[in-house]
Amino acid sequence: MSDRNLTPAGSTALDALPRKPTYEQVRRLEACMAQMPQVECPLEHHFAHGVYGRVMHAKAGTVIVGKMHRFSTLNILLAGVIRVTGPDGAIRDLRAPCVFVSPPGCKKVGAVIEDVQWMNVFPTRLTDVAAIETQFTIPETPLI
Numbered sequence: 001m002s003d004r005n006l007t008p009a010g011s012t013a014l015d016a017l018p019r020k021p022t023y024e025q026v027r028r029l030e031a032c033m034a035q036m037p038q039v040e041c042p043l044e045h046h047f048a049h050g051v052y053g054r055v056m057h058a059k060a061g062t063v064i065v066g067k068m069h070r071f072s073t074l075n076i077l078l079a080g081v082i083r084v085t086g087p088d089g090a091i092r093d094l095r096a097p098c099v100f101v102s103p104p105g106c107k108k109v110g111a112v113i114e115d116v117q118w119m120n121v122f123p124t125r126l127t128d129v130a131a132i133e134t135q136f137t138i139p140e141t142p143l144i
Contacts, residue, residue, distance in 0.1 A: 017109065020089035026107055027140075030065040047127055054129075055119045058082075062112045068138040073102050073120050080116030085109045105138065 017025055039062050046053040055078070058064060077098040086092050087102045093113070102108065126132050
Protein backbone atom coordinates (compact mmCIF):
# COMPACT_ATOMS: atom_id res chain seq x y z
CA MET A 1 0.00 0.00 0.00
CA SER A 2 1.22 3.45 -0.78
CA ASP A 3 1.64 5.67 2.30
CA ARG A 4 -0.23 8.51 0.59
CA ASN A 5 -3.39 6.41 0.64
CA LEU A 6 -3.27 5.58 4.36
CA THR A 7 -4.43 7.59 7.33
CA PRO A 8 -5.01 6.54 10.96
CA ALA A 9 -8.43 5.06 11.62
CA GLY A 10 -11.15 7.20 13.20
CA SER A 11 -14.62 6.33 14.47
CA THR A 12 -16.70 3.74 12.55
CA ALA A 13 -18.33 0.36 13.03
CA LEU A 14 -14.81 -1.11 13.13
CA ASP A 15 -14.34 0.49 16.56
CA ALA A 16 -15.76 -2.75 18.01
CA LEU A 17 -12.50 -4.41 16.96
CA PRO A 18 -9.09 -3.99 18.59
CA ARG A 19 -6.34 -2.12 16.68
CA LYS A 20 -5.11 -5.40 15.13
CA PRO A 21 -8.01 -7.86 15.24
CA THR A 22 -7.35 -11.61 15.23
CA TYR A 23 -9.06 -13.99 12.82
CA GLU A 24 -11.33 -15.17 15.65
CA GLN A 25 -12.38 -11.58 16.47
CA VAL A 26 -13.18 -10.93 12.80
CA ARG A 27 -15.24 -14.12 12.64
CA ARG A 28 -17.20 -13.08 15.78
CA LEU A 29 -17.91 -9.71 14.14
CA GLU A 30 -18.98 -11.55 10.98
CA ALA A 31 -21.35 -13.75 13.03
CA CYS A 32 -22.95 -10.67 14.62
CA MET A 33 -23.28 -9.00 11.24
CA ALA A 34 -24.98 -12.10 9.80
CA GLN A 35 -27.89 -11.48 12.20
CA MET A 36 -28.42 -7.96 10.79
CA PRO A 37 -30.18 -6.91 7.59
CA GLN A 38 -27.88 -7.64 4.64
CA VAL A 39 -26.93 -5.13 1.96
CA GLU A 40 -26.41 -6.05 -1.68
CA CYS A 41 -22.98 -5.09 -3.05
CA PRO A 42 -23.25 -5.51 -6.84
CA LEU A 43 -20.39 -7.24 -8.62
CA GLU A 44 -18.97 -6.80 -12.12
CA HIS A 45 -17.01 -9.63 -13.72
CA HIS A 46 -14.30 -8.92 -16.32
CA PHE A 47 -12.36 -11.52 -18.28
CA ALA A 48 -9.24 -11.12 -20.41
CA HIS A 49 -6.64 -13.62 -21.62
CA GLY A 50 -5.67 -15.52 -18.46
CA VAL A 51 -7.07 -12.85 -16.11
CA TYR A 52 -10.29 -12.39 -14.14
CA GLY A 53 -11.19 -9.07 -12.53
CA ARG A 54 -14.01 -8.77 -9.99
CA VAL A 55 -15.30 -5.30 -9.10
CA MET A 56 -17.47 -4.83 -6.00
CA HIS A 57 -19.59 -1.70 -5.55
CA ALA A 58 -20.47 -0.74 -1.97
CA LYS A 59 -22.33 2.29 -0.61
CA ALA A 60 -21.15 4.55 2.21
CA GLY A 61 -22.13 3.14 5.61
CA THR A 62 -21.74 -0.50 4.53
CA VAL A 63 -19.54 -2.81 6.62
CA ILE A 64 -17.97 -5.68 4.66
CA VAL A 65 -16.17 -8.86 5.73
CA GLY A 66 -14.29 -10.45 2.85
CA LYS A 67 -13.39 -14.04 2.09
CA MET A 68 -9.92 -15.43 2.73
CA HIS A 69 -7.88 -15.95 -0.41
CA ARG A 70 -5.57 -18.93 -0.99
CA PHE A 71 -2.92 -16.85 -2.75
CA SER A 72 -1.61 -13.30 -2.67
CA THR A 73 -4.21 -11.06 -4.29
CA LEU A 74 -4.00 -7.83 -6.25
CA ASN A 75 -6.41 -5.25 -4.75
CA ILE A 76 -7.30 -2.04 -6.59
CA LEU A 77 -9.46 0.60 -4.92
CA LEU A 78 -10.85 2.32 -8.01
CA ALA A 79 -13.10 4.87 -6.29
CA GLY A 80 -14.08 6.01 -2.82
CA VAL A 81 -12.76 5.79 0.74
CA ILE A 82 -12.86 2.75 3.02
CA ARG A 83 -11.57 2.04 6.53
CA VAL A 84 -10.12 -1.46 6.31
CA THR A 85 -7.93 -3.98 8.09
CA GLY A 86 -4.69 -4.15 6.13
CA PRO A 87 -2.48 -7.14 5.38
CA ASP A 88 -0.74 -6.58 8.74
CA GLY A 89 -4.11 -6.52 10.54
CA ALA A 90 -3.94 -2.81 11.42
CA ILE A 91 -6.99 -0.67 10.61
CA ARG A 92 -6.35 2.15 8.11
CA ASP A 93 -8.23 4.43 5.78
CA LEU A 94 -7.67 3.85 2.06
CA ARG A 95 -8.49 6.53 -0.51
CA ALA A 96 -8.76 5.77 -4.24
CA PRO A 97 -6.77 5.34 -6.29
CA CYS A 98 -4.92 2.72 -4.27
CA VAL A 99 -3.22 -0.53 -5.31
CA PHE A 100 -1.82 -3.16 -2.94
CA VAL A 101 -1.22 -6.88 -2.63
CA SER A 102 -2.75 -8.81 0.26
CA PRO A 103 -0.98 -12.00 1.40
CA PRO A 104 -2.51 -15.48 1.31
CA GLY A 105 -4.96 -16.12 4.16
CA CYS A 106 -5.69 -12.42 4.68
CA LYS A 107 -9.29 -11.74 5.81
CA LYS A 108 -10.19 -8.07 5.50
CA VAL A 109 -12.97 -6.10 7.21
CA GLY A 110 -13.99 -2.74 5.81
CA ALA A 111 -16.31 0.14 6.68
CA VAL A 112 -17.21 2.16 3.59
CA ILE A 113 -16.82 5.91 4.20
CA GLU A 114 -17.47 7.11 0.62
CA ASP A 115 -19.03 4.82 -2.03
CA VAL A 116 -16.33 2.42 -3.24
CA GLN A 117 -15.44 0.37 -6.26
CA TRP A 118 -12.96 -2.35 -5.20
CA MET A 119 -11.35 -4.70 -7.71
CA ASN A 120 -9.54 -7.98 -7.11
CA VAL A 121 -7.53 -9.49 -9.97
CA PHE A 122 -6.87 -13.23 -10.31
CA PRO A 123 -4.73 -15.21 -12.77
CA THR A 124 -7.05 -17.83 -14.30
CA ARG A 125 -8.42 -19.06 -17.58
CA LEU A 126 -11.66 -20.11 -15.88
CA THR A 127 -14.81 -18.14 -16.72
CA ASP A 128 -17.23 -19.79 -14.29
CA VAL A 129 -17.41 -17.43 -11.29
CA ALA A 130 -18.31 -20.20 -8.81
CA ALA A 131 -15.33 -22.28 -9.99
CA ILE A 132 -13.06 -19.25 -9.68
CA GLU A 133 -14.25 -18.66 -6.09
CA THR A 134 -13.53 -22.30 -5.27
CA GLN A 135 -10.05 -22.05 -6.80
CA PHE A 136 -9.06 -18.82 -5.03
CA THR A 137 -10.88 -18.72 -1.67
CA ILE A 138 -10.34 -20.76 1.50
CA PRO A 139 -13.51 -22.45 2.81
CA GLU A 140 -14.45 -21.39 6.34
CA THR A 141 -16.68 -23.10 8.85
CA PRO A 142 -20.26 -21.83 8.61
CA LEU A 143 -21.20 -19.13 11.12
CA ILE A 144 -23.43 -20.19 13.99
